Each structure stands twice: as C-alpha cells, then as structure tokens.
Amino acid sequence: MKKIGLFYSFHSVKTKQQAQKIIAALGAENIEEVNVEEADEATFKKYSNYILAVPTWFDGELPNYWDEFLPAVEDGSLKGKTFALYGGGDQKGYAENFVDGLGIMADFIEARAGKVIGFTSTEGYEFEGSKAARGDQFVGLALDIENQAALTGERIEAWTEQLKKEFK
Template structure:
C-alpha cells in the first residue's frame, strides 16, 4: 500500500476546512495528515503520494509556511512520487494571479521528477492569468475560490476526490 500524506497549514481557516472535506471524502485509512508548518525534509520524503494544500498569498506567492521546505524540495529527487494539489484564491480581487500557488507547487515538484495528477477544468472561472493553468482548459490541480464561488466548492471537491481515487489515492 502506498503511504499518502495530506499537507496543509492547520492554522489556515479556509484551506483547513477544504482539507477536512477532502479527507472525509477520500476516506482512506492510509492517509496521514501533516501540518505544513511543521514538516521536515525527512518527514516529507517518507510518502509515496501527496495531497498538497496551498493558498495563494498577495501577488501570486506561496504562503510563508512553505519557506523552510521549498529550498529542500528544490534539491530532492521526487521521481516515482505522485502529487495532487489544491488551493484557494480570489479571482475577483486577484485576477492576474488567481491560484498561482497551485501552479508554483506543481512546477516545483514536476521539476524534481514527480507526477502531478488531479487536473481540473478551468470552465466557470473568471480571471485574467494564473500559473496554475495547464493545457488549453485545465488547472494543474483543484482551484477553489471560497470568496466568490463558495457554493461551487463541494461539487468541485467531490469530483476531484473521485479523480484522485482513480489515481490510487
């Protein structure tokens, strides 16, 4: 059995609530919940599959709780590891970098040899630009906007989790 970790900051209100919904919907006894603010390089590398929760801060940045681990990831070999990334953004007030955090993290782990799964449709969003864009009409993960489209989140989460289950999560 693959060891699966879900990483997010326990101190983020909206990302934590989304993570809890994902955990409940996934219902996998092999899933270990890890606080992104306390993860070490050794702890991070013990998993085969990862679900990463990232918000997008300010003008398209990863939250500062990733500051310690990102430089270490830049030196890791993540070949054979699979990542699914979800994030929150605000397409109304930050349309020029909506959910960049998802794209930044996907780019990071792919550059280290990892496979990213759980791409979702960009249909139904209204924004200008995003590093999370993938191909013609996909996101590189699950992109949510709890500020402007909260009513759509449950359906998007449920559909994404079903995709993850098909990918062995």
C-alpha cells in the same frame, strides 16, 4: 491505494476545512495529516502519494510556510512520487494571478521529476491569468471561497473521485 500524506497548514481555517472534506471523501484510513509548518525533510520523503494544500497569497505568491519548507527538498529528486494539489484564490480580487501558487508548486515538483495529477477544468471560473492554468485545465483543484463558496463541496467531491482513479 497507498497512504497519502496530506500537507497543509493546521492554522489556516479555510484550508483546514477543505482538508477535512477531502479526508471525508477519500477515507481517513487512507490519509495522514501533516502540518506543513512543522514538517521536515524526512517526514516529507516518507510518502509516495501526496496531497498538498497550496493557497495563493497576495499577488500570486506561495504562503511563507511553503517558501520556508521547499529549500529542504529543493536538491532532491521526487521521482516515483505522485502529487495532487489544491488551493484557494480570489478570481475577482486577484484576477491576474488566480491560484498561481498551484502553478508554482507544480513547476517545482515537475522540475524534480515528480508527477502531478488531479488536473481540473478552468470552465466556470473568470480570471485574467494564472500560472496554474495549462490550456483549459488547472494543475490541481482551484477553489474560490470568496466568490464561489457554494461550489466548493461539489468541486472537492468530483476531484476526490478523480484522485481515487489516479492515485496508485
């Protein structure tokens, strides 16, 4: 497996905890952590394989740091690059746009010819709508620490096992 760039906000406590579980499951030797709040275009483009932490903020928005970073790579191609996405949301408090950030990011990547892997089942979640849902799957790993914290560990474990097969 090629080195994976794991992009997340080092200042987000829950996202950082999830990142540490992902690193433990995939092996630290396979991952380079990058603080997305400090990333630049050159750092972003140096990888072929990515894991992006994309929590959903407010009523289905990307976090500010992603909104500020994405224009740097907006005009470029992501062809030949593979992305796995994970992020948190609140399926009860924001049932109409649960983990929308994952869907927004997947659309951004695919519009630039990037490949998104790591789809997971929507089974076991209760929500009204999500830009991250495609049929009966999410475009990445949906985590709900507010309502299903006890399931986070097993969901990350199953997802990382899947990624070991899907990342080349």
